[in-house]
Amino acid sequence: MDFLAHWGLTLSVFLPIVGAALIAFTPKEQEKTIKFLSLAFTFLPLVVGVLLLRVYHIGMTGMQLETNRSWIPSIGARYHVGIDGISLPLLELTLLVTFLCAIYSLKWLPEPHNPKGFLALMLLLETGMAGTFIALDLVLFFIFWELVLVPMYFMIGLWGGPRREYAAIKFFLYTLFGSVFMLLGFLALYFRASPHTFDVLQLQRIGPSLPSGIQNLIFLGMGIGFAIKVPMWPFHTWLPDAHTEAPTVGSVLLAAILLKMGTYGFLRISIPIMPHAARTYAPLIGALAVIAIVYAALNCLAQTDLKRLIAFSSVGHMGFVMLGIATLTQIGVNAAVFGMVAHGVITGMLFFIAGSIHERYHTREIPQLGGMALRLPILGGLLAFTAIASLGLPGLAGFWGEVLALLSSYNPLSALSSHTFRVYMVAGGIGTVLTAGYLLWMIQRVNLGKVPAQWEGKKLVDVQPLEMVAWAPLLLLTLGLGLFPRLIFDVTTHSVIGLTKLLGG
Template identity: 40%
Template sequence: MKRLFALGLLLVLLPAAAAETHTVEVSQSDDGSSYYFEPDVLQVAVGDIVRFEWGNGSHNIAQASDGEANSYVSGFYSGEPQVGGNWTLPAEYTETDGTLDYLCEPHALMGMRGSIIVGSGAAPIPEITLEFGEFPWLSYLLIIPLLGTMWCWGFRHHPEAPRVIALGTTLATLLLSITIFLKAGSSSGYRLMEEYVWSSQFGVSLLLGVDGLSAPMVLLTGILGPLTVLFAWEEQKRPALFFGLLLLLQTATLGVFVTLDYFVFYLFWEVVLIPMFFLVAIWGGPARRYAAYKFFIYTFTASLVMLVGFMALYFEAGANTFSMIEIAKQSGSFAPTFQKWVFAALFIGFAVKMPMVPFHTWLPDAHVEAPTAGSIVLAGIMLKLGLYGLMRAALAPLPLGAEYFVPVMVALAIVSIIYGAALSLAQTDLKKLVAYSSISHMGIALLGVATLTELGLAGAVYMMFAHGLLSPAMFMIAGVVLHQLGTRDIPKLGGLAQKQPYTATLFVAIFLGSLGLPGMATFVAELSVFVAFFQSHGYWLLLPIFGMVLTAGYHLWALQRSVFGPLSKEVNVEKVHEALWYEQWPLFTIVTLAVLFGVLPQILMSPITVACYDILRLMGGV
């Protein structure tokens, strides 16, 4: 019995005995001319113990995001600066391979930094599930609207046929997008993957796949397709070209959402510009050409900066592939300075598309001059490409760059929230009001990304979806008003509820949903983002909350001046009637969906949260 007890005790003590204890001196020179950790770079084995012992001076130990950081953000922390004593690094930090950078807060600017290299020094790459499908669902998702485009263009001399073709095509795409969303599920990793090698020499492939980040965007694109076609049902000016461009635009945006290859992502990204340019330039308002060229120049220039970032990732990774998944696995080898510069390039490219202040000036012109169908797609889908690209293409491969630019993202997000809301409050053109409101809402989404937390990222994606439903509906309302009264000037409106009570009810529901009424999708998104931001930045939350006060103001004021009150005497209200069936059904559908996803947020939030968790795992934040 004694021998068994001794053997058991030996087995218990062996692991502890194998762990070596290392000591780091925390001190400074007697004359205060130098501050140091000794050794400043310590190599330890997995499971070893690291003990810090104080010498001269008052110091502390705080984990740093990289070897150049000057402040503590998160991680291990010894407490406030102290004189004398010792502190042991929590064992959890040496349980896996990785490099731990740390600093002394009072003396970081004097170069008092150190590093602990655990094991190989490279953090283990998390396993992300890659599930290839047996049926090419995603290929068909891209092929069907592309075939519809060519089919529409083949009926140039049959004005009635293109709209029927477009509606049938978008309905088929909607059914396919619902199927893909359901098949993607709420599991970790990528589903329904397909790969078609384009150039093995350069590592370019049509690599397709969906997860909880892309599947909701695919669903949103599928939903808006037939609603846009319906709302533009009576388009008489070159209908074959018009509906063909809408389908081509849908193809390109879906391509951005489902591709996992940087090079192909960029190609789809650029193709998006072409149909939108022509939609604005041909079917837009009086200043349509100016707006179209401004839109193209802004977004194309920004995308070139983004391309530089993509190429830098490709060459620095040295993996001879443009696969986002493979390049993200190399992030541990990217130097902090490299990550900061490349993240800056990608952020500029994506921020222009969102758009964030000060890159926003193309948006109001494009929205005001675009036809209603163009504004629907621009607000509902295209603005989401920027934030989606930031989360898909930039966060995972450049975690240190993302952490470094958190203050910049927070500042731009808050400025965009308040500035966009304030300008919306000052507008008299209903369409321009909605355009500036998009800047404010996308600022909320960027604020969620800037938290770099699971809840914040999930809230950002949910905001993209919610705004993608309700903002197009607000543009539809502006279109209905313009069609019937010949003006969008809010002071000239008034009393519309007396002439079109059903349409006015939809009008009110959509505006209340947009401002964040509980029970509708936007409320879920805003609540998630604000809770996450408060957890990470505390009472700085008061600034975006002030933006929400302005948001409520411009929504309610616009309603009061246009829907309620006495009938306007500045326009001919006698011809005002309920919106036509092809205008009412899209509005009713959007209100229904906004309520559905507001009451049952788990439908979207479950897969979104899992995808955001995967992103943080790749970043090393979980």
């Protein structure tokens, strides 16, 4: 147990990269071994992650399971990792979803067929994603953040759809552009803090007393990096392309986890370290979030590609998350964390389904589907269920994040103008209606209606056992989190209270 408390996090994060190295040294022909390795090295971290829950004290504020070791003494960067209530759900989500992706990949691998490369990259990706959520040192955070870039670039560029190269380079450049500014922000923060440090926890103590002009500047620099990743309107344009072109597993990981890195960055770094700047920019962030919600919903109405539609819906959902964050209140931030997890589960599931539909129909064009509930009742049912969860039906996971985000914007942090945020609330409310509209319309067009002529009389295979295995946890979570939101809120609340205290809330 002691070992787990000190090194458990490290273990869960670095096991996948060990797996990636092992796969790299396995001959290409031994596909079974490779698949087994990928399964094992996503399962083991998950096991470690579950065991971590036993040593984690839910009622505590502040960081737990910390490891803090010397790493690059000459520039003052340390290997400092740890989790609190905000990072724990995201870490667990990462470990779970990647494992499910590994299960899914046992049978369904994108073309061109190259399990070795694909699975090794997936494991590499897992280390980067999970590492981002536990890093408590800015340099370390940056490394993990960037580690995600290359595997995802190759995943989209090698195994993606027809416009994969464009999408891959766009994703790469947007993210790199953002992260370079983020790095400059980190460095500026380092030199402004006395004593100079990259340690997030120390900076949370030092940062708030920095002059407000400096805070604003640094917040802006980092904000660009995080905002591109979220993605916030108007930095979102890489997302629909990346999502549409990426292979199923890539889309799932992108939606379920990668996007959360941006919002997590705001919560872990920008806001607690620079509360003054957070208050300054909150109205702007809120405005962009609301624009994203409405804009995404309107765009979705115009989409005919199923994946593109889901991608745009992600922009909207992340808008709700950002709106919650922008209120800077306990309820709002809680809602945001909940929304992040819920979006991860639901949209991850939606992309799985979209992938499976594409497997069967070889198209994602909504007009060419139709009548799926008749031909593939289980798949159609799951699509309906998940889409309804996505639109925020009470009783399912999507509900809490969105409703609480809207509620919290009725009463934002006292330093913020409540009038402005009430306008946001109304606009966000319109967004929810539109969201419900396009999702229901999508369900209607895909599930109901006439079966297109080319599929008449052709045999289509419904959901297979392996798919069911890979999907069941997500479906259960959708239901479970919807019925028992305390599963998340109990974990997050204490940490969120700690965070909002810093803001003077």
